Ligand SMILES: Nc1ncnc2c1ncn2[C@@H]1O[C@H](COP(=O)(O)OP(=O)(O)OP(=O)(O)O)[C@@H](O)[C@H]1O
Ligand SMILES: Nc1ncnc2c1ncn2[C@@H]1O[C@H](COP(=O)(O)OP(=O)(O)OP(=O)(O)O)[C@@H](O)[C@H]1O
């Protein structure tokens with residue numbers, strides 16, 4: 001199936017899907033380097049339902065953060081957005097002017113970036129950083145009114161207002177992470193993207209942070225894209241999961257199906273590699289290296305490492321198809337399931 | 340022969356003119372790694388419980404306020420330049436924050452070529468190149484797509500793996516790894532941990548594995564230290580501590596592991612203190628057990644004095660008055676028992 005056919009497919013569905021708050025279509029992003037183009041994201045399409053939590057997982061270096069940053073249009077040179085659409089309630093963010101996009105950030109779509117807690121300004125008090133974010137969005141309210149709004153938001157994330165006078169280094173990792181969540185929800189965006197929001201936190205605080213995020217999301221009726229590697233966290237927190245490999249989505253399915261009945265061989269191996277508390281010293285990594293994005297393999301990106309490889313996998317690029325209701329897979333094993 | 344040893348080490352931050360508030364980041368911790376028996380020792384515990392501070396103490400990057408750190412019997416602070424150089428070679432670190440350690444203005448190659456030059460690890464440029472490529476591959480990286488790049492041109496997990504490659508390159512006696520795989524996917528995590536295990540088995544390299552991931556801690560390590568606000572809450576063989584935790588804090592931690600199964604509910608028993616106290620209130624004035632305020636089993640004596648370690652099993656000790664019928668043991672004696 002061609003790319004046009006996929007986008008056609010998605011278009012067809014959007015008539016059923018007025019409840020889709022975000023639709024990404026055939027997104028393509030490369031980085032220019034002296035050795036050539038790094039094809040970080042090559043033809044990613046997915047949608048996000050209203051109120052939904054979508055997990056984005058996959059190999060390190062597979063393009064998750066690049067995708068997240070591009071949805072916010074935060075990628076500068078040497079990144080090139082070569083094509084695609086990012087439709088937020090039907091409006092293509094990639095077509096907005098810089099000024100329009102600046103207004104949309106935080107207000108319509110917000111990002112908690114990877115390593116966010118280290119991105120707080122170390123010499124600026126937390127309250128000042130929150131006020132700055134609001135001022136940047138033309139909330140020309142009096143200081144006292146701004147503070148009142150900020151206190152509300154801090155309250156949502158279970159922080160007391162006295163932390164406004166604290167510098168970031170005076171806060172624990174979990175508290176800094178909640179400040180970042182507060183910043184992201186300050187303007188009640190429709191979509192919140194969280195890139196590895198808990199990877200530096202202990203499991204007790206992880207649970208607190210995720211419960212905070214979930215509660216706030218419900219309160220402001222937002223949708224969430226959760227990027228991360230912690231499959232335990234994903235199992236507990238999201239509704240559907242998209243699996244990335246080599247700059248492409250290889251599978252998008254409801255969370256239970258990903259864990260109980262993965263379809264793509266990469267997903268299957270990823271799930272099989274999860275450690276558990278029953279066995280010791282048995283590690284099932286996937287043999288072989290991450291695919292080159294400078295000289296990507298022909299055909300399916302996963303074919304050099306795939307245990308179920310067939311002859312045409314080396315030649316034909318598989319496309320993401322809905323092989324069963326709500327189950328999208330890009331793999332030739334399921335070619336017969338595609339109408 | 341003792342390789343790396345911390346004896347009753349305490350480190351206090353602040354309390355000076357500028358920063359009056361004191362933080363006891365590490366509070367009377369002892370740890371021992373011997374030369375004859377390579378081991379993997381996990382260190383787990385809350386964010387802010389002193390894990391990174393302990394690693395920095397063991398690396399000689401900061402000095403203990405009390406207690407001593409020794410390498411092969413020598414106190415770090417008293418080492419000659421020659422010995423210090425040897426120490427820097429034999430004790431390697433994989434730092435927690437791959438966003439912080441890199442100099443943004445240098446290509447990542449520098450992280451790998453500097454130690455080769457400094458410790459004369461290669462006889463020719465060709466050999467240097469070969470060793471660098473080997474170590475990158477062991478960390479699951481493609482040399483041709485890693486070398487020549489600046490830190491911001493790599494993904495989070497790629498940056499983290501360069502630190503792993505650097506530690507592998509140096510072939511030390513011991514590696515202190517602070518969250519070495521927190522940003523890589525499960526399959527790569529398995530591959531990297533497998534190579535660290537192989538280092539232990541084949542080259543006798545010991546590892547101190549600092550992590551929030553109790554499942555992988557259970558899988559790779561022999562012993563584990565669970566820290567709570569700088570103190571050892573529970574220490575012992577990983578099988579006992581993770582499978583049958585005794586300290587109420589360890590029990591909370593183990594219950595909180597998010598399991599990769601959507602049908603199992605992420606334990607939530609309302610013990611999450613909501614409104615977090617700011618870092619300010621948490622001070623040294625507290626007299627009793629540091630966990631008392633959160634502990635479901637708190638008893639009056641818990642507020643009187645800090646609990647000593649009670650040896651509940653041959654290979655485990657718990658700092659909790661619930662186990663006071665057991666014999667007391669000093670942290671150092673326990674560390675020696677585990678290392679034997
Ligand atoms: N500025 C850049 N120049 C060249 N290549 C880049 C640049 N930034 C990222 N890349 C490459 O693009 C690919 C995708 O990176 P990205 O950060 O999106 O991965 P990721 O899926 O978020 O990985 P991780 O899970 O490790 O965070 C990687 O192979 C990375 O090396
Ligand atoms: N240079 C410093 N000055 C003042 N306080 C410090 C300093 N370094 C660490 N601390 C404090 O010491 C305590 C322990 O910090 P440390 O970084 O060792 O924790 P950690 O266990 O590594 O946490 P995490 O799991 O979040 O990495 C914290 O309260 C921290 O704020």
Ligand SMILES: [Mg+2]
Pocket residue numbers: 064065066114494495496
């Ligand atoms: Mg990333």
Ligand SMILES: [Mg+2]
Pocket residue numbers: 390391392435517
């Ligand atoms: Mg740390």
